[in-house]
Amino acid sequence: MASISTQRQRLYLLASVPRRDGAPGLQQTRIALKLDDTPVNRRAAAKQLQTLERQLAAGTFEWAYWLDQEQGLTWREAIARLHRARVVLGRTSESTWEVNYMGRLRQIPQASTVTTESMATALQRYDRATCSYKELWYLLQHLSRLVGVPFPELPVPTYGQAELVEVPTDGEILGWIDATPQPARWYLAMAATYGLRPHEIEGAVLIDRDYCQVAERTKTGFRTVVPLPREWVERFNLHDRQHRTGPRISSRPDAVSKWLSKISRRVPWRPYALRHAYAGRLWKQGGSRLDLYTAARLMGHTPQQHARTYRAHIQPHQVAEAAERALLGE
Numbered sequence: 001m002a003s004i005s006t007q008r009q010r011l012y013l014l015a016s017v018p019r020r021d022g023a024p025g026l027q028q029t030r031i032a033l034k035l036d037d038t039p040v041n042r043r044a045a046a047k048q049l050q051t052l053e054r055q056l057a058a059g060t061f062e063w064a065y066w067l068d069q070e071q072g073l074t075w076r077e078a079i080a081r082l083h084r085a086r087v088v089l090g091r092t093s094e095s096t097w098e099v100n101y102m103g104r105l106r107q108i109p110q111a112s113t114v115t116t117e118s119m120a121t122a123l124q125r126y127d128r129a130t131c132s133y134k135e136l137w138y139l140l141q142h143l144s145r146l147v148g149v150p151f152p153e154l155p156v157p158t159y160g161q162a163e164l165v166e167v168p169t170d171g172e173i174l175g176w177i178d179a180t181p182q183p184a185r186w187y188l189a190m191a192a193t194y195g196l197r198p199h200e201i202e203g204a205v206l207i208d209r210d211y212c213q214v215a216e217r218t219k220t221g222f223r224t225v226v227p228l229p230r231e232w233v234e235r236f237n238l239h240d241r242q243h244r245t246g247p248r249i250s251s252r253p254d255a256v257s258k259w260l261s262k263i264s265r266r267v268p269w270r271p272y273a274l275r276h277a278y279a280g281r282l283w284k285q286g287g288s289r290l291d292l293y294t295a296a297r298l299m300g301h302t303p304q305q306h307a308r309t310y311r312a313h314i315q316p317h318q319v320a321e322a323a324e325r326a327l328l329g330e
Helices: 039-058 075-088 094-105 116-123 131-147 170-178 184-194 231-235 255-263 273-289 292-298 303-309 311-327
Strands: 003-007 010-018 026-036 212-214 223-225
Touching (some): 010 039, 039 094, 094 131, 116 131, 170 273, 184 231, 184 255, 223 292
Antiparallel strands (some): 010 026
């Protein structure tokens, strides 16, 4: 039997494996994973344990797989450094790291050495116009700086403005929500009325003046949001909280998004489009009176993120504001 063990807050695999010197028989051995003992690394170690058990069961165990044959940092070690920089010392949440980032980083052979070529190979699995390419491009660019390996000369991501192309009108949103049964109807209405990310909905609380408070444990932390339009709070009875139902209620950070996407598969928009529609409505109604910082904080962005994502909505109002100042002689 193989197992995960710890020593001095580092993770190891413990198993009876063929001797490294080639002598006959098995020897109880501790295999270093070069990982700190953290919840995220525990999950990575569990996957390595499964690989080890498969190799032992099939008789395909080779020490070369588990030992670094070249000088340099392994992907397992480099990803651990990236996790420390992004999650432990940075602003990325564990849930975002696990769901959005590790899903792509796990596709890279963890025991291999980090090289410019291996980064290029990982990126070339995706088209540069996709979200996957964009996220991995920026992750590996950060990782390359951390480990001192040159980043490959590859095209910059083109994914960005395309994500705002398919945004429903308010009339289409009303038709979409009205045609959806409870409890999904309430979830979609919350996303539409407050511009919430799907994973923010379950922890959201309505307070005085129909404001919505987003929980601290979400991607960008605690914030208070205004309803837009306000009459949707009553129309969709948002104070009557609904809950997901079914035999298996997953608590994964992406569970609400997947559940809503499955329910809404017959409509041409994904649930996240309701958040984009809220942002467009915000700038349309706020006009030149709305400043970038307020809009960004309302949606849980930095001003830079908000400007990049919603520049098509923002720019016309910046022009209007400049024209208004000129006409008033300011």
